[in-house]
Amino acid sequence: MSTVPPTPNVIRLPTPAPPPVVRTPASYEEHRGKGTPLVIDNGATTLRWGWATAGEPFTGPNVIAKYKERKHNKPVLLFGEGVDCESGARAQARTPWEGDVLLNFDALEHALDYAFVQLGIDTPAVEHPVLMTERLSSPLHSRALTSELMFELYSVPSLAYCVDSVMSFYHNNLPPPERQYTADGLVISFNTASTSVVPVLGGQSIMSHAQRIPWGASQASEYLLKLIQLKYPAFPTRVTTVQSSWMLQNLCEFATDYPALLRKLKDPLELRASERIVQFPFTVPVVEEKTEEELARIAEKRKEQGKKLQEMAARNRLERLAQKEVDLQALLNLKERRDKENKKEWMALLQEEGLENEAALDATIKKLDAELKKAKKKEAEDDESIAEDEPSFPLVDVPDADLDEEGLKEKKKQRLMKAGFEARARARREKEREREEREAEERMEDEERERDLTAWANKLRKEHEALINKMKGRARKKIELSDRKSAAAQARMKSIANLAADDRVPKKRRKAGGEDMFGADDADWAIYRQINTAAADSDEEDDLNQLHAIEQKLLAHDPNFTTEHTHASILSQRSALLSAFKPLYEEGDLEGRSRVHLNVERWRVPETWFSPSMAGVDSAGLGEVLQNVMARFSDGEKGKMVQNVFLAGSPSRLPGLQPRIHCTLRPILPPEMPLQVKPASDRSLDAWRGMADFAKTAELSKVSVTRGEYEEWGGERIKRWWGGNWNLATPI
Amino acid sequence: MPPKGSGKRKLGSTDGSATPQGPTLAEQYSYLHAPRPFKNPNYSKNVNRRARVLKNVLTQERERERLERDRRRQEKEEAMEVDEEAKDGVVEDDMPFYTSIEAPPSVLPQKRYCDITGLEAPYTEPATGLRYHDKSVYELIKGLSVSAAKDYLAARGVNPIVK
Numbered sequence: 001m002s003t004v005p006p007t008p009n010v011i012r013l014p015t016p017a018p019p020p021v022v023r024t025p026a027s028y029e030e031h032r033g034k035g036t037p038l039v040i041d042n043g044a045t046t047l048r049w050g051w052a053t054a055g056e057p058f059t060g061p062n063v064i065a066k067y068k069e070r071k072h073n074k075p076v077l078l079f080g081e082g083v084d085c086e087s088g089a090r091a092q093a094r095t096p097w098e099g100d101v102l103l104n105f106d107a108l109e110h111a112l113d114y115a116f117v118q119l120g121i122d123t124p125a126v127e128h129p130v131l132m133t134e135r136l137s138s139p140l141h142s143r144a145l146t147s148e149l150m151f152e153l154y155s156v157p158s159l160a161y162c163v164d165s166v167m168s169f170y171h172n173n174l175p176p177p178e179r180q181y182t183a184d185g186l187v188i189s190f191n192t193a194s195t196s197v198v199p200v201l202g203g204q205s206i207m208s209h210a211q212r213i214p215w216g217a218s219q220a221s222e223y224l225l226k227l228i229q230l231k232y233p234a235f236p237t238r239v240t241t242v243q244s245s246w247m248l249q250n251l252c253e254f255a256t257d258y259p260a261l262l263r264k265l266k267d268p269l270e271l272r273a274s275e276r277i278v279q280f281p282f283t284v285p286v287v288e289e290k291t292e293e294e295l296a297r298i299a300e301k302r303k304e305q306g307k308k309l310q311e312m313a314a315r316n317r318l319e320r321l322a323q324k325e326v327d328l329q330a331l332l333n334l335k336e337r338r339d340k341e342n343k344k345e346w347m348a349l350l351q352e353e354g355l356e357n358e359a360a361l362d363a364t365i366k367k368l369d370a371e372l373k374k375a376k377k378k379e380a381e382d383d384e385s386i387a388e389d390e391p392s393f394p395l396v397d398v399p400d401a402d403l404d405e406e407g408l409k410e411k412k413k414q415r416l417m418k419a420g421f422e423a424r425a426r427a428r429r430e431k432e433r434e435r436e437e438r439e440a441e442e443r444m445e446d447e448e449r450e451r452d453l454t455a456w457a458n459k460l461r462k463e464h465e466a467l468i469n470k471m472k473g474r475a476r477k478k479i480e481l482s483d484r485k486s487a488a489a490q491a492r493m494k495s496i497a498n499l500a501a502d503d504r505v506p507k508k509r510r511k512a513g514g515e516d517m518f519g520a521d522d523a524d525w526a527i528y529r530q531i532n533t534a535a536a537d538s539d540e541e542d543d544l545n546q547l548h549a550i551e552q553k554l555l556a557h558d559p560n561f562t563t564e565h566t567h568a569s570i571l572s573q574r575s576a577l578l579s580a581f582k583p584l585y586e587e588g589d590l591e592g593r594s595r596v597h598l599n600v601e602r603w604r605v606p607e608t609w610f611s612p613s614m615a616g617v618d619s620a621g622l623g624e625v626l627q628n629v630m631a632r633f634s635d636g637e638k639g640k641m642v643q644n645v646f647l648a649g650s651p652s653r654l655p656g657l658q659p660r661i662h663c664t665l666r667p668i669l670p671p672e673m674p675l676q677v678k679p680a681s682d683r684s685l686d687a688w689r690g691m692a693d694f695a696k697t698a699e700l701s702k703v704s705v706t707r708g709e710y711e712e713w714g715g716e717r718i719k720r721w722w723g724g725n726w727n728l729a730t731p732i
Numbered sequence: 733m734p735p736k737g738s739g740k741r742k743l744g745s746t747d748g749s750a751t752p753q754g755p756t757l758a759e760q761y762s763y764l765h766a767p768r769p770f771k772n773p774n775y776s777k778n779v780n781r782r783a784r785v786l787k788n789v790l791t792q793e794r795e796r797e798r799l800e801r802d803r804r805r806q807e808k809e810e811a812m813e814v815d816e817e818a819k820d821g822v823v824e825d826d827m828p829f830y831t832s833i834e835a836p837p838s839v840l841p842q843k844r845y846c847d848i849t850g851l852e853a854p855y856t857e858p859a860t861g862l863r864y865h866d867k868s869v870y871e872l873i874k875g876l877s878v879s880a881a882k883d884y885l886a887a888r889g890v891n892p893i894v895k
Contacts, residue, residue: 022760069758082761089758098786101830117766126770139830140796141789152775196833208828213835226887227850233880259843262851266865575868581849600850613842616889620838628835727829 028120031128035157037695038128040115041164041688042108044097044192045217045650047080048688049115052131052695057688058118062096064110065089079114099193100135100214102142109149116154125155129704131695133164133687136189136196136212137727140716147715151707158704162694162723164687165189166198166205168648168680170723171690181722184637185644186630188622188661190651192216195609195622197629199641207726209632211625215612217651221245223615224252224605228596231582236594237280247598248605251276254656255603256663258610265600268580275580275599282594321375328368335361449557457558460550467547468567474540496531606654610664623664630668639673647679648687694723702732790831797829847884848872861885 031051041048043062050057060080067089069076076089083089096108116126130150134143143161150156165187173183181203189196196212198205225244229235255261265271334353338346347357355361400408449456480488499518518524544567551566574584581599585592608614610621620628630638642665647657661677669675680686694700703721705713720729804826826832846853846865853863857873860881864870873881885891 025766066764069756071756072759074759075764076758076762077764078758078761079763082758085757085761101786101789103784103786103789113768113771114763116770117763117768121770122767124769125772135830137828137830137833139789139793141784141792153772154770155772208826210828210833211835212833223887230880230883230887259852262845266851575866577849577866578868578872604845604850611838611843613838613889614845615887618837618889620835620840624838624840625835725828727827 023118025118025120028122031119032123033127035128037700038119038126038130038156039688039691039695040112040130040132041691042096042102042133043164044095044100046684047111047115048685049119050688050692051119052692054692057685057692058115059685060114062111063093064096064107065092065094066110067092077110079111097192099218100191100216101139102135102146105145105149108146109153112149112154127157129158129160129695129700130156131160131162131691131700131704133167133691134161134725135191135194136163136165136198136210137207137725140728143718144715147705147710151710151715156707158701158706159710160700160704161718161725162691163189163198163205163207163725164191164691165196165648166200166723167688167690167694168683168686169200169646169690171686171693172646172678172680173644174693183644184640185646186626186641187646187648188626188652190216190647190649192218192651195651197622197625199629199633201633201637201640204722209629211629213609213612213619213622213625215609215615215617215619217245217248219615219617220605220608220651221248223608224248224601227601227605228598231601232596235280235596236282236590239280239596247278249653251278251598252602252606253654254606254609254660256656256659258603258607261603262600266577268576271577271580271599274602275597276602278596278598279591280594280596282590284590317375321372324368324372324375328365328372331361331365331368335365453557457554460554460558464547464550464554467543467550468570471540471543471547471567492531495527499527499531606656610660622661626661626665627668635670638669642669642673642675645675645677647677648683649680650684652679653683793829793831797827797832800827800829847888861890 037052039050039052039057041057045062046059047062048057048059061083063080063083065076065078065083065086067076068074069086070088078086078089083093094104094107096102096104096111098104102108132146132150134146138161147159150159168189169183169185169187170181173181173185175181175183183200183203185200187198187200187205189198193216194212194214195216196210198207198210200206221241221244224247225239225241228239228244265274331353334349337349338358341349350357350361353361355364400411445456477488480486481492483489547567555566581597583597585595604614608617610623612619612621630641633641645661645665647661658677658679662675665675665677682689699721703719703724705718716728718724718729720726720731844853844856844863845851846869847862848869849865851865853865855865855870856863857870860873860876862873862876862881862884864873876884
């Protein structure tokens with residue numbers, strides 16, 4: 001593994017569990033022919049099943065995957081943890097439950113198949129009475145199909161349904177043997193996709209007064225996932241629901257007093273103290289560290305290449321020069337031959353060279369000559385800058401009358417050249433003057449600074465502030481202008497309207513025959529800068545440059561002015577709160593960037609149980625539901641129930657739930673009523689245990705629906721008893 | 733060990749003609765070929781029955797609930813007619829159905845929480861509707877893109893309709 005993380009509360013995500021042991025089915029001998037009741041807790045997350053006489057159930061996540069394995073191209077049917085072993089299987093995973101409703105009977109059939117195979121059943125029918133769970137007031141469709149499966153496919157002799165939370169309550173309040181079950185209490189059941197409250201009086205669970213909130217552990221972990229994705233939009237790896245439910249189960253807790261907690265967490269230090277950091281796996285990019293010698297070698301190579309290129313260029317130039325010389329020589333020869341040969345032949349020769357007449361020949365010769373001379377000069381004085389010596393313009397002074405046409409042209413040319421030369425000289429002198437001025441200024445400033453550091457620093461700082469304020473004001477103005485109703489925007493519209501108005505000229509001037517004198521005064525044009533909202537950039541650039549210059553000076557000389565005071569850092573400053581909420585890491589710190597900091601979310605997510613509207617679910621929270629449920633009972637009954645408030649279900653394992661429920665219930669009850677909140681001893685397995693306890697009694701046969709009754713009534717009708725649903729239940 | 737009458741109860745479907753790698757993990761877990769004698773071969777799942785969609789199931793529940801309630805009301809009326817005096821005492825509760833059990837919407841006043849940090853949020857940003865905790869969070873919100881702002885709102889359940 002890797003090194004110890006520097007911060008104390010960094011938690012690594014759990015490594016994927018080792019592949020589960022392949023289960024071999026149990027022996028059936030023990031139960032063959034004995035009719036031991038089968039107890040199946042059909043949960044939305046886990047399936048628990050077993051013989052009623054066994055102490056522990058078999059458990060497995062309630063998922064099925066049926067897919068074709070790629071290696072041997074064989075179809076494969078997997079259940080539970082086996083689905084995790086193959087990623088292809090995970091993609092094909094199906095669960096019988098869709099949220100809170102049993103819908104996928106294919107999957108249920110396969111899950112039950114697995115359960116029975118594991119139990120070792122080999123008879124042509126499942127010859128055991130079955131006790132199964134269903135949801136609180138389960139939809140009749142689900143119940144009908146489950147009954148159909150059990151009776152027709154598996155041929156069970158009898159089937160009974162119960163509600164898991166009530167059985168968990170039963171297990172924790174077992175009556176002494178041979179006594180009636182008459183416990184009272186308020187059962188709060190935390191399930192995967194719902195949370196329900198069931199009142200129990202005298203052993204009877206009052207299903208008609210029960211209520212269900214459509215918010216459970218799966219929705220909470222989805223909410224946590226959404227929050228993490230919002231907080232870390234550019235997170236390097238994908239966060240999955242499995243990981244977020246792990247985080248929910250291990251890092252989140254209920255706050256006893258949520259508003260007080262939020263007020264405490266306002267302080268960034270508290271925020272930091274309460275955070276948990278989850279480190280996600282990351283890959284360190286392989287950086288090939290080139291050693292010193294390698295670097296040197298590469299530099300050498302590059303230099304050599306550069307030199308080679310230079311040499312090649314020089315060679316090319318020489319070649320071209322040589323070529324030009326040859327050409328020049330040829331042309332000169334040609335010119336000499338003119339004297340020797342007669343005109344016609346000479347013209348023919350000229351045409352061969354591509355020249356029209358003698359003048360062209362002369363011009364070409366002159367051009368080549370000039371190029372050659374320039375090139376030679378360049379080579380001779382390669383690195384020196386050519387000092388511009390004073391060229392002479394002799395013809396400028398000669399009056400026009402004395403010159404002929406060509407002379408005039410020459411004169412014009414020379415005049416232009418002279419003007420250019422003089423302008424350049426002037427510019428050079430001005431530049432020098434400016435440089436001297438600037439140097440003088442800087443010298444003065446340095447003297448001032450050396451004389452009195454603080455005063456100089458203060459002066460500069462004031463300028464700095466003024467500039468920053470100006471920029472802020474401009475930014476504010478920009479925002480204001482974008483808002484249609486602001487005063488600035490309306491003023492702008494007024495000026496536009498004014499400019500475009502026909503009767504722009506004031507009356508007095510018109511009488512005196514005046515026209516619109518806009519523009520005579522240069523300041524008038526400034527109004528266009530005001531109107532044009534997009535053109536502020538040049539101003540900003542100037543300001544920024546000025547600001548930068550001042551900052552440089554201050555940074556260099558003023559000990560109190562640090563990089564923190566510069567404009568850039570002020571802009572990018574995040575408040576302490578935000579940095580505590582979501583600390584930023586450097587660009588290259590991949591380990592840091594793969595971390596998720598959970599601070600407020602640790603309490604925010606469980607708070608949704610008490611206020612689902614935080615997450616967009618329009619439903620009453622747990623506190624309100626408790627109030628509603630209890631409002632329908634008399635005070636005496638209330639008193640009996642609240643002495644035994646029972647928390648059932650795996651999600652109730654989140655810490656802090658018990659005190660929270662206590663605090664929620666205490667204010668709505670009369671102060672003298674004793675209130676006690678108890679969790680189940682084993683939140684996940686107690687429901688199954690309660691069912692097993694019940695199945696061992698003789699009562700099971702009384703409340704089950706037998707095969708014959710099923711065939712008569714259909715799958716939806718059940719018998720009404722203290723642990724089962726009431727919808728479509730006939731009293732025994 | 734295996735009881736009589738049972739075939740090989742191995743969980744895996746190991747290839748008889750052994751491929752050199754042996755059965756993969758998935759095959760070891762697979763119980764596709766495990767004998768399942770307890771299943772009734774005569775039962776043919778109603779092939780025409782399509783897996784019902786959740787929405788339809790819930791609608792059907794609501795229908796049943798309504799029917800049941802009407803029926804009960806009728807019964808009560810008839811019973812009232814028979815005995816002229818009102819029945820005293822036993823008022824049978826309404827039968828609970830899956831949809832009737834659901835908790836009603838909340839009537840308590842909702843606390844406002846910051847969409848970004850989760851702390852208390854006394855302020856709302858007018859342009860996007862996001863709630864925020866203080867100035868610094870406001871600066872952050874101003875810098876959010878439109879889609880990011882919509883995502884935050886969606887987490888709260890507010891889905892602004894885009895025209």
